Amino acid sequence: xxxxxxxxxxxxxxxxxxxxxxxxxxxxxxxxxxxxxxxxxxxxxxxxxxxxxxxxxxxxxxxxxxxxxxxxxxxxxxxxxxxxxxxxxxxxxxxxxxxxxxxxxxxxxxxxxxxxxxxxxxxxxxxxxxxxxxxxxxxxxxxxxxxxxxxxxxxxxxxxxxxxxxxxxxxxxxxxxxxxxxxxxxxxxxxxxxxxx
Numbered sequence: 001x002x003x004x005x006x007x008x009x010x011x012x013x014x015x016x017x018x019x020x021x022x023x024x025x026x027x028x029x030x031x032x033x034x035x036x037x038x039x040x041x042x043x044x045x046x047x048x049x050x051x052x053x054x055x056x057x058x059x060x061x062x063x064x065x066x067x068x069x070x071x072x073x074x075x076x077x078x079x080x081x082x083x084x085x086x087x088x089x090x091x092x093x094x095x096x097x098x099x100x101x102x103x104x105x106x107x108x109x110x111x112x113x114x115x116x117x118x119x120x121x122x123x124x125x126x127x128x129x130x131x132x133x134x135x136x137x138x139x140x141x142x143x144x145x146x147x148x149x150x151x152x153x154x155x156x157x158x159x160x161x162x163x164x165x166x167x168x169x170x171x172x173x174x175x176x177x178x179x180x181x182x183x184x185x186x187x188x189x190x191x192x193x194x195x196x197x
Contacts, residue, residue, distance in 0.1 A: 005033040032109040058158040071123040
């Protein structure tokens with residue numbers, strides 16, 4: 001669009017991160033303004049899973065986390081062979097959801113990201129019902145092939161938005177801070193100001 005920027009029309013499907021099952025289809029418009037301001041995004045999705053099914057899956061993940069006999073602590077997830085220990089799968093699932101917010105916020109018209117690995121995860125014990133984790137995640141930047149290290153603190157309880165605070169470091173950019181929140185299940189992210197942990 002002359003004078004405004006580039007506008008894209010997208011059609012895509014969403015999939016379950018674990019089973020790769022198609023869980024919905026979406027139509028989106030994205031306007032990248034000529035200024036350095038964030039893109040204007042409008043997304044409309046229809047889901048093949050109903051809300052009750054999503055809540056049941058969220059509760060299964062939550063119960064796995066709550067029934068651990070000691071806090072979840074792990075490194076290099078998945079390992080160099082692509083394997084994830086069953087006890088670490090809930091922490092991995094939350095890392096996928098939380099890092100998607102970071103990737104969404106950092107992506108530009110010319111740069112995209114994929115989560116390459118959870119370098120480390122540590123669960124914090126809380127007195128309330130929320131679960132809380134500290135992560136170091138490695139993001140693969142496309143097309144530069146750079147690996148970006150991000151520290152992420154994630155808090156979640158089924159039926160509440162996933163809360164993410166993070167900061168990222170890269171060789172070229174130094175430290176970047178951000179945080180987010182949005183309503184929804186563990187796939188939803190919560191926007192919040194500040195990244196002080």
